[in-house]
Amino acid sequence: MSKPYRIGLIDFANVAPINEYLPESDQYEIHRGVPTEMNRQLLAGEIDLANISSFEFLQNADLLSALPDFSVSVLGPVYSVNLFHNMPWEALxxxxxxxxxxxxxxxxxxxxxxxxxxxxAVLERNEGTVQELLDAGYAGVLKIGDNALREWYQLCGPLEPYASVWDIPSGRGNIQVTDLSMRWYDHFGLPFAFAVWAYRTPPPPELVQNLRKARRTGLGELALVAERNARKLGLPEFIVQHYLWNFRYHLEKPDRSGLLKFAELVGVSGSSLRFSE
Structure with missing residues (x-):
């Protein structure tokens, strides 16, 4: 019996509308982890396909291809890729x-x-809460994913369910929050593609169809997805729903344009990128 195809899924709320509706199958097996784990496992051949960081896809364009219609992209604020800092951006x-x-x-x-x-700036790898790291002498702390969303809400909340997005504060006290996706949009007016579904070995058609069905179902039941993930995150349901409806899970022309602009800025030729048909 041949070995099942291996797909890696990232256990963050921002991909829950797809992940939670992908059925199991004897055609593939599912592995879960954080983005850096999925990056490493895919490049090491331990899994065959994963929604990996777009930078890893760009850096390994000679090895990887991507599904043509999947991404985790945002046009404007993302709320979960944040630089928390205790001085103005320009003073960093x-x-x-x-x-x-x-x-x-x-x-x-x-x-x-x-x-x-x-x-x-002096960039150093370190983990801890925002306050712990600022107290340790860092002027800024980069956080991503569910932890970043929670810490963002701790600083910017509580919020009214029907408040305008223009009324959302950008921090509290001496701590400011810079949403990196929004700052990208302010520079280029493009979505930012945080991840794509990349593979080393072409996936079985059943898996691709199931991913598309899962995406359609999850987006159609976004309120239920938000309710479940709000309980996990300890956040108000309306906050998680607002967070999830901001994402673009396809890879349409604007998303590709944003990905190509990012490729240009990190020194990767857009012509080297491969997408399956």
Missing amino acids: QGQKIALTTQSATSVKLLEVLLKLSGIE
């Missing part, structure tokens, strides 16, 4: 910034945005 020159170990793309995005502002 020469300061120490603590980086999450969970995502290569978000770290590279921060580097790109700092460079666009002419800022050279």
Whole structure:
């Protein structure tokens, strides 16, 4: 009997509308982890397909191909890729910034945005809560995923269910929050593609069809997905629903344009990227 195809899924709420509706099958087996784990396992051949960081896809364009119609992209604020800092963005020159170990793309995005502002900072890998790291002497802390969303809400909440997005505060006290996806949009007016579904070995047709069905079902039941994940995260349901409806799970022309702009900025030729048909 041949070995089942192996797919890696990231256990973050932002991909729950797809992950929670992907059925099991004897054609493939499901592995779960954080983005850096999925990146490593895919590149090591331990899994065959995963929704990996877009930067890892760009850096390994000679090895990987991507599904043509899947991404985790955002046009504007993402709320879960945040730099928490205790001084203005422009004052980060020469300061120490603590980086999450969970995502290569978000770290590279921060580097790109700092460079666009002419800022050279000292970037160090470190983990801990925002307050712990700021108290340890860092001027900024990069957080991603569910933890970033929770810490964002702790600083910016509580919020009214029907408040305008223009009324959402950007921090509290001396701590400011810079949403990196929003800062990207302010520079380029494009979505930012945080992840794509990349593979080393072409997936079985059944898996691709099941992923598309899962996406359609999950987006159609977004309120239920938000309710379940709000309980897991300890956040108000309306916050998680607002968070999830911000995502673009396809890879349409604007999303590809954003991905190609990111490729250009990190020195990768867009012509080297491969997408299955």
